[in-house]
Amino acid sequence: MSTLNSSATGTSVPGSSSHNQDMLTPLRGKDFDRAGKLGTNFSVAVEALWVNRLRSLLTTLGIFIGVASVVSMVSLVQGFGANITDTIASLGTNMIIIAPGAGNNVSNTGLTSSGQISVSSRVTSALPSSETTLSLTPGDAQAVKKVADVAAVSPVISAEAQVVYGNQNWNTHIKGVDTSLEQIQNWTIAQGTWFSTSDEQGARSVVVLGQTVAQNLFAASGQDPIGKTIRVRDQLFRVEGVLATKGGASATDDVIFAPFPTVLYRIKNNGYVDQILVQVDDASNIDAVQNDITALLKQRHHINRGSLDDFNLTSSQQLLQTFDQIITLATALYVSIASISLTVGGVGIMNIMIVSVTERTREIGIRLSLGAQRQDILNQFLIEAVTLSLLGGLIGLLLGLLIGFGLTTRLGIPLVITPFSIILPFVMSAGIGVLFGFYPAARAARLDPIEALRSL
Amino acid sequence: MTNEKIPNPSSPFASHESATSTSSSTGATPRMVNADNQGRPAIVVHDLQKVYHVGQTRVPALRGISLEVSQGEFVAVRGPSGSGKSTFMNIIGCLDRPTQGSYWLVGKEVSRMSNWELARVRNRLIGFVFQGFNLLNRASALSNVELPMIYGGLTSEMRKLRARQALSLVGLGSRMDHLPSQLSGGQQQRVAIARALVNSPSLLLADEPTGNLDSRTSVEIMDLLQSLNQRGLTIILVTHEPDIAEYTTRQILFHDGKLVRDEPVSNPRDAQAECAVLATRNSDEDF
Numbered sequence: 077m078s079t080l081n082s083s084a085t086g087t088s089v090p091g092s093s094s095h096n097q098d099m100l101t102p103l104r105g106k107d108f109d110r111a112g113k114l115g116t117n118f119s120v121a122v123e124a125l126w127v128n129r130l131r132s133l134l135t136t137l138g139i140f141i142g143v144a145s146v147v148s149m150v151s152l153v154q155g156f157g158a159n160i161t162d163t164i165a166s167l168g169t170n171m172i173i174i175a176p177g178a179g180n181n182v183s184n185t186g187l188t189s190s191g192q193i194s195v196s197s198r199v200t201s202a203l204p205s206s207e208t209t210l211s212l213t214p215g216d217a218q219a220v221k222k223v224a225d226v227a228a229v230s231p232v233i234s235a236e237a238q239v240v241y242g243n244q245n246w247n248t249h250i251k252g253v254d255t256s257l258e259q260i261q262n263w264t265i266a267q268g269t270w271f272s273t274s275d276e277q278g279a280r281s282v283v284v285l286g287q288t289v290a291q292n293l294f295a296a297s298g299q300d301p302i303g304k305t306i307r308v309r310d311q312l313f314r315v316e317g318v319l320a321t322k323g324g325a326s327a328t329d330d331v332i333f334a335p336f337p338t339v340l341y342r343i344k345n346n347g348y349v350d351q352i353l354v355q356v357d358d359a360s361n362i363d364a365v366q367n368d369i370t371a372l373l374k375q376r377h378h379i380n381r382g383s384l385d386d387f388n389l390t391s392s393q394q395l396l397q398t399f400d401q402i403i404t405l406a407t408a409l410y411v412s413i414a415s416i417s418l419t420v421g422g423v424g425i426m427n428i429m430i431v432s433v434t435e436r437t438r439e440i441g442i443r444l445s446l447g448a449q450r451q452d453i454l455n456q457f458l459i460e461a462v463t464l465s466l467l468g469g470l471i472g473l474l475l476g477l478l479i480g481f482g483l484t485t486r487l488g489i490p491l492v493i494t495p496f497s498i499i500l501p502f503v504m505s506a507g508i509g510v511l512f513g514f515y516p517a518a519r520a521a522r523l524d525p526i527e528a529l530r531s532l
Numbered sequence: 533m534t535n536e537k538i539p540n541p542s543s544p545f546a547s548h549e550s551a552t553s554t555s556s557s558t559g560a561t562p563r564m565v566n567a568d569n570q571g572r573p574a575i576v577v578h579d580l581q582k583v584y585h586v587g588q589t590r591v592p593a594l595r596g597i598s599l600e601v602s603q604g605e606f607v608a609v610r611g612p613s614g615s616g617k618s619t620f621m622n623i624i625g626c627l628d629r630p631t632q633g634s635y636w637l638v639g640k641e642v643s644r645m646s647n648w649e650l651a652r653v654r655n656r657l658i659g660f661v662f663q664g665f666n667l668l669n670r671a672s673a674l675s676n677v678e679l680p681m682i683y684g685g686l687t688s689e690m691r692k693l694r695a696r697q698a699l700s701l702v703g704l705g706s707r708m709d710h711l712p713s714q715l716s717g718g719q720q721q722r723v724a725i726a727r728a729l730v731n732s733p734s735l736l737l738a739d740e741p742t743g744n745l746d747s748r749t750s751v752e753i754m755d756l757l758q759s760l761n762q763r764g765l766t767i768i769l770v771t772h773e774p775d776i777a778e779y780t781t782r783q784i785l786f787h788d789g790k791l792v793r794d795e796p797v798s799n800p801r802d803a804q805a806e807c808a809v810l811a812t813r814n815s816d817e818d819f
Contacts, residue, residue: 100694100697100698100701100729100730100732101732102732103656103686103731103732107686107690108656108684108685108686109684109685110685110686110687111682111685111686111687111688112685113682113683113685116682123670127670438666439668441666442666442667442668442679443679443683444651444654445625445627445654445660445666446654446655446660446679446680446683446727447651447652447653447654447655447656447680447683447684447731448651448655448683449648449651449652449683450647450648450651452683525627526622526627526628529662529666
């Protein structure tokens with residue numbers, strides 16, 4: 077007497093006694109609780125977001141702007157950092173710079189004796205154009221050559237000079253150095269040669285040009301600089317060589333080198349040198365050499381215990397460390413600022429999720445009446461919020477990488493991508509999703525099924 | 533007779549055993565429901581009370597209801613609005629808890645269960661059919677029917693299989709992928725009924741199931757419910773229409789929170805026969 081259907085067309089034929097091919101067999105206890113609900117929750121979440129595509133996209137805007145800005149800015153900062161590191165490295169590896177003036181006496185760890193990181197004085201002491209105190213002598217340079225594990229030493233006298241060739245002139249720096257400087261600072265000759273030790277001994281008026289100077293004096297006329305005579309201040313010098321570019325900052329190439337005695341006699345003679353550059357044979361010896369040199373110079377300068385040194389030492393390692401710290405600081409700063417924008421994005425997510433829950437109150441009531449646990453409802457909406465924020469994070473990451481790529485290419489600095497810079501945005505977006513999605517999801521889970529079913 | 537299991541209080545669902553068809557002789561319709569607690573009544577309600585607090589006022593919605601419903605009964609619950617029948621249904625359906633009294637559903641004391649346990653009961657022992665169908669509008673008929681099984685943790689293969697079976701059973705085998713908006717009222721209610729059956733519940737609760745349907749479709753739905761009842765499904769149906777109540781086998785009348793009448797229906801109408809008559813009259817109408 078059953079009219080329950082079993083025919084193929086799906087229409088019930090009144091009066092037929094069906095043979096129950098499509099019977100629903102009763103379920104056993106073990107049939108239940110076998111499958112997880114994560115996959116279903118996820119597809120429900122995606123479906124719900126897809127239905128309101130525009131709204132979902134606008135909600136992710138806050139997140140993806142935050143993530144895009146942090147990713148692009150951080151890649152910019154990291155790129156600058158890499159650039160500066162390259163520049164510092166190009167100035168010479170395993171190098172110690174001895175400069176006049178107290179500056180901040182450096183301990184082995186690269187901090188000042190008071191434990192602070194002081195950047196400016198270390199930077200100025202590394203730039204040769206500052207001539208604050210006169211305390212280093214050519215004799216000091218000679219003495220330093222004898223310190224253990226020192227590979228090479230060069231004193232440096234520097235002066236500003238206008239150089240003239242034909243109708244081209246250019247303001248640059250002339251530095252009087254030893255031939256060892258080529259090795260100490262890893263200069264590569266592009267044309268001609270560095271000056272020789274005999275040039276040095278004879279104090280000949282020969283000069284080696286950095287790329288920038290060579291370009292500015294000779295590019296216009298297209299002539300080969302080698303062998304030409306240029307005027308430096310009021311002195312005539314012959315060009316022996318042209319240096320290849322160092323990469324890094326362009327100021328590095330804006331320099332000309334001449335033998336130390338030549339510059340001493342002809343350009344600047346005040347009995348003192350502006351810098352002593354020391355190359356240590358191995359990185360592991362830098363600290364020891366620094367200590368030795370400090371002791372030596374203290375002795376030579378008759379500096380008693382307790383009074384300030386009239387010189388300071390900086391190793392290229394310390395410079396790198398300092399800049400590393402700056403970069404890390406700047407990165408942390410950007411991440412903090414971006415967190416503010418992410419918080420705003422999170423509030424946007426929370427807002428939309430509350431709206432979503434209100435809109436779907438009846439649906440929640442249906443699910444509850446069918447046996448959904450409160451935890452199921454919570455999970456459903458939480459997953460929706462996290463999906464939203466992760467989506468924003470993904471788009472932001474891609475966009476940020478794109479912008480970062482564009483900016484770094486434009487500025488000619490390297491693009492640095494670390495696993496950290498990829499993982500961090502994801503973790504942050506997921507965190508935002510959970511944090512700001514929790515309240516709406518909890519609200520949804522707390523709905524009373526009867527009330528919920530009554531709402532439209 | 534099957535071995536009667538002693539209910540184990542620590543695991544409320546331990547006795548959810550499959551039916552070995554006990555009463556099947558060659559001509560009898562096979563049972564579709566769990567035959568646990570054979571001989572035990574489906575519902576035992578004792579002195580059920582429910583009081584609502586609206587601001588300062590106490591509103592007693594149920595004033596001590598006691599009754600028993602055996603397995604396989606088809607009960608109509610009637611009464612004017614405010615009589616407490618909706619409150620009663622909500623408690624029977626485990627959507628609400630009584631303020632006082634006890635409610636035993638197939639041998640389990642439901643009135644003392646936690647929210648978590650109640651949700652499990654709703655999922656596995658009770659099937660709901662609502663006046664407004666209450667389907668998810670953005671999901672296909674198949675997905676709608678799968679929903680209770682998802683919350684029951686059934687495997688994907690089992691869900692798909694049973695959903696198809698349930699939809700075929702109610703006559704919608706060709707419309708499984710349709711959205712509710714693509715189905716007529718009667719069809720939507722069939723989907724809702726299929727959904728209610730899919731976890732093999734012990735009890736079907738129908739709240740004005742024909743309220744939104746025209747008279748002809750109403751008869752068809754009652755036909756379906758009667759068929760299900762004949763296979764052993766206990767059905768409790770709330771209605772304010774006397775016509776609909778005539779298809780059932782027992783009528784209960786509520787008034788002012790009390791049970792005022794409880795009597796069997798002497799000659800229930802045969803919906804199947806009536807459908808046949810209607811079919812010959814308007815054969816062009818598609819249900």
